[in-house]
Amino acid sequence: MNVIEVHNLSHHYNGKTVYQDLSFTVPQGSICGLLGKNGQGKTTLVNILMGFLKPSGGRCLVLGESSHSLSPDVRKRIGLLHEGHQAYEFMTIAQTEKFYRGFYPDWNADIFYSLVNKMGLPHRHKVGSMSCGQRSQVVLGVIMAQNPDLLILDDYSMGLDAGYRRLFLDVLHDFAAMEGKTIFVTSHIVQDLEQLVDTIFFLDQGRITRTGLTEFLGSFKKYVFHSNSQVVPIEDEIIKGVERRRDQFTVYSYRDQDTVTEQLSRQGVEVRDLHRADMTLEDGFIGLMGKY
Amino acid sequence: MTGTISRLSLLVLAVMAMSYILPAAFDKVVGRTAEEPLLFFSPVLQKFVYQESLGGHRFIHADEDGVHYDRQEFEALLPFLYHRNLEIHDLLPLVIDGQSFDLEEIRAERQAVEIKPRQISVNRQQIELYPLFNNDPAVPMIPFPEDMFRITPNGMEFINADYNRIDSELTRDFTEALKEKGFVFSATVISGNPTNLKPFDEGYFIRDDSGQVFHVKRVMNQPEVVRTGIDPGLDILDMIISENQRKEFYGTVFTTQGEIFLISYDDYQLIRIPVDNFDPQSMDFKLIINPLYRTATISSEQGIYGLAMDREYRGFADFFLERSDLQNGPVSKGRDFFLPFQITLTSDHLDQAKPDIGTGGPWSLVGVFVALAMFTAFHRKWRSRPVSKMDLLVVLLSGFYGLLAVIFISSEH
Amino acid sequence: MISSILLKEWLKLKYLFAGVLVLNIGVCLKIYFDIRGLILSEHPEMIWYEAIHLHNVFFKDFMFFPLVTGLVLAAAQFVPEIIRRRMRISLHLPLHRDLLILLSVVTGLFFFMVAVGISVVLVYSTMRSWFPLEVSMTVLTTMGPWILAGILGYLGGMAVLLEPLKTRKVFLTIVFSVIISVMYMGVGYGWMSPAMPYLVWLVPLFLFCVFNSGQRFQQRGA
Structure with missing residues (x-):
């Protein structure tokens, strides 16, 4: 069963086409990451999924309903984390809990307080006077206490230091399990x-x-070599990304080492010590999408 | 569903705001308000003469046969009205038809009464409390009483302003005096002239619950009540009391049916002004009295009717001056074209708000169709979607107002 | 659910509500002392005459306070919601959008009526202590259009705040301002009374405009 179904989605903004005929599905139980460089319409897509933007064309179904007109019953099953960990800043911790409790029959105050209490703040502490990290815990507490079926998180890491990010991931892991x-x-x-x-x-x-x-990290590969040649590798069908630091080059490809070496020499690039290197997701992302 | 209704609400509000403000702004800029024409009976010509405004302090002076006069000639035709001219040019005494009038006579025999619809009690907001001035021959000016009265089903109540309490003594005295004369409480019409800027005070004329009219005065702080004997069957709309040194009549009576009477001194006989088709709630009434004639004029939307009468109020000449049509100029057509209707809250006749919708003429229909055409053309050019039926209806019903509204409040894409 | 919304609205409103309440009571006190001063220093019968026959409205200082009250309360409730589009939080709650907005409106109008109601009672009492009943009763008819202006200002303010598009914000502001200015037409006691049965229909129309802005706020993205 698909939790999210997007068919032929198109969106225009100020006369500019953001996308045309976008289609994809998210099956139940999957943990999906949306990656894209700035300006590719990531925020727009998340806004459409969250129901805060009516697409110009196509269909976007979330839990079987049009995302821009979700019924309260379906909204109850969706937890949203807005960019910048939006929370009502005029509320205290206790008031926040009291506010949300009224809307969710399955509300679990213990989950909320177990997350929030980690910060050691009194419950009458105002959300507005918290740091971004502290606020993110309150928001996370709210979402987790709702016990939603679908979580949509818009840039949860924004403004968080390593510790809070790790904390966030821990909770998400438990949820995903x-x-x-x-x-x-x-x-x-x-x-x-x-x-x-x-x-x-x-x-x-x-x-x-x-x-x-796993499929991506297995099939997309990172190769490193040295070269003093004036000729720089060019991106094409085989070479997907090129990075250079002084005489050290990194190229990315879905193809094996021999094919890549052959392609580079065909381009006239002098290649020394070409070998496959460990690739992180970030490497792969840069390799596939480029830096800018 | 709420989406459609809520956008429609917005369109309705926008059209309402535009139809209220734009015509008013247009008239302010163009200066369309023309002054009332003035109609008089000239004792010199024995004809009606009139002055009509062309706007911008330009006037036409003419007589009922259409003969034009300049300003000086016009004023010479109305010697009683412009007797100051005679005085300045040393033309007194004035001789008309062999009769001679000096300044004193002219002054003593002149009187003018003007009653506008907004003065009629039903056309204005009145708090039913009145000052009853005390008549004391020893006091030359009229001092304000320290109390005001109201007529209740129980009597005539005086409330003292110093204490904001009922003055039981005055209340008892007046209530008893009224009851003695057969007054049936409460009152249906209370008419007086509640100002001390008048030569003397005649108190109030009060119509009781049975239709009888009583004349109530306060003399040396004592009640003075006269049962006037005015026909209780008369459907009196209002009485406008106006103290005048000539002491010919106390004031004017209007009936609901549009009859006009004067209440004469001191016998309260009613003098009928023989005019027909008068509606006191929407027409101005004027009575101009000079040593020779009385002229009644009634002005309505259509024009001004004048009736010349002798000293016994017998009509002998009349004239109807049609209001020159301002509505046919190109400016008016343009106004109708772009501004098909107008919401107004004020009225010339009322001293209160009166919500009203005024519609334009045939040019408004043309305007609506042009607006519709522009709307569909605009849609063809800029929008890929088909024309929304609701927008079309809004433009159809409100012309350019609706066009502006649907452009600014475009529907969701 | 409803109590949660009420809690949220109260938290946003409480300080500014206290502020407008003090402001309203302040102007009522000014009216009280002004009228008392007039009555004590001049002949009361002349003051009565001015009130009754010259239609001098002695409490006209109050005229714009309901409008100010309405606008301040609208701002108190909705500025925190539109900063960083925080109302998205509430819009995602399992509650119909129009019901959510309606609950906010009802809460705001309740506090509006409390502030303005207290003022009406105070002004009425002031008038009643120096004037006959007939005059003090006109407090209600004369203030009616001002109070309506406050309600429309409150609803109009909300609709403008929630509207995402700038040009449309300006257009709405102009339309609402023209309509609200009507409430201040005319002079004297109860001048507007004959029009009031028509003018109250503006309230549902304005309310629907708030729903419209709410829908556009939700569906027009970041």
Whole structure:
């Protein structure tokens, strides 16, 4: 069963086409990361999924309903984390708990307080006077206490230091381990996603590509070599990405080492000590999408 | 569903705001308000003469046969009205038809009464409390009483302003005096002239619950009540009391049916002004009295009717001056074209708000169709989606107002 | 659910509500002392005459306070919601959007009526202590349009705040301002009374405009 189904989605903004005919699905139980460079419409897509933007065309179904007109019953099953960990800053911790409790029949105050109490703040502490990290714990507490079936997280790592990010990931891991829970997440810290997701969506120039994390890390490869030649590798069908630091070059490809070496010499590039290197998700992301 | 209704609400509000403000702004800029024409009976010509405004302090002076006069000639035709001219040019005494009038006579025999619809009690907001001035021959000016009265089903109540309490003594005295004369409480019409800027005070004319009219005065702080004997069957709409040194009549009576009477001194006989088709709630009434004639004029939307009467109020000449049509100029057509209707809250006749919708003429229909055409053309050019039926209806019903509204409040894409 | 919304609205409103309440009571006190000063220093019968026959409204200082109250309360409730589009939090709650907005409106209008209601009682009492009943009763008819202006200002303010598009914000502001200015037409006691049965229909129309802005706020993204 698909939790998210997007068919022929198109969106225009100020007369500019953001995307045309975008289609993908997110099956129940999968943990998906949406990756894309700035300006590729990542925020727009998340906004459409969250129901805060009516697409210009196509269909976007979340839990079987149009995302821009979700019924309260379906909204109850979706946990949203807004960019910048949006929370009502005029509320205290206790008031926040009291506020949300009224809306969710399965509300679990213990989960909320177990997360929030880690910060050691009194419950009458105002959300507005918290640090971004502290606020993120309150927001996480709210979402987890709702016990949603689908989590959509818009750049959860924004403004968080390593500690809070780790804390966040821990909680998400526990959540993901539960039966039938689905997570759709974006983050600008790609490295974190590697520890969380099982499926990746690459959004680039109006196209979306879906791949499994292990599948991607296995098939996309990073090769390192040295070269003093004036000729620099060029991206083509085989060579997907090129990085250079002084005389050390890194190229990315789905192909094996021999094919890559052959292609480089065909391009007239002098190649010394070409070998396959360990590739992180961030490396792969840069290799596939480029830096800018 | 709420989406459609809520956008429609917004369109309705926008059209309402535009139809209220734009025509008013247009009239302010163009300066369309023309002054009332003035109609008089000239004792010199024995004809009606009139002055019509062309706007911008330009006037036409003419008589009922259409003969034009300049301003000086016009004023010479109305010697009683412009007797100051005679004085300045040393033309007194004035001789008309062999009768001679000096300044004193002219002054003593002149009187003008003007009653506008907004003065009629039903056309204005009135708090039913009145000052009853005390008549004391020893006091030359009229001092304000320290109390005001109201008529209740139980009597005539005086409330003292110093204490904001009922003055039981005055209340008892007046209530008893009224009851003695057969007054049936409460009152249906209370008419007086609640100002001390008048030569003397005649108190109040009060119509009781049975239709009888009583004349109530306060003399040396004692009640003075006269049962006037005015026909209780008369459906009196209002009485406008106006103290005048000539002491010919106390004031004017309007009936609901549009009859006009004067209440004469001191016998309270009613003098009928023989005019027909008068509606006191929407027409101005004027009575101009000079040593020779009385002229009644009634102005309505259509024009001004004048009736010349002798000193016994017998009509002998009349004239109807049609209001020159301002509505046919190109400016008016343009106004109708772009502004098909207008919401107004004020009325010339009312001293209170009166919500009303005024519609334009045939040019408004043309405007609506042009707006519709522009709307569909605009849609063909800029929008890929088909024309929304609701927008079309809004433009159809409100012309350019609706066009502006649907452009600014475009539907969701 | 409802108590949660009420809690949220109260938390946003409490300080500014206290502020407008003090402001309203302040202007009522000014009116009280002004009228008392007039009555004590001049002939009361002349003051009565001014009130009754010259239609001098002695409490006209109050005229714009309901409007200010409405605008301040609208801002108190909705500025925190539109900063960083925080209302998305509430819009995602399992509650119909229009119901959510309606609950906010009802809460805001309740506090509006408390502040303005206290003022009406105070002004009425002031008038009643120096004037006959007939005059003090006109407090209600004369203040009616001002209070309506406050309600429309409150709803209009909300609709403008929630509207995402700048040009449309400006257009709404103009339309609402023109309509609200009507409430201040005319002079004297109860001038507007004959129009009031029509003018109250503006309230549901304005309310629907708030729903419209709410829908656009939700569906027009970041």
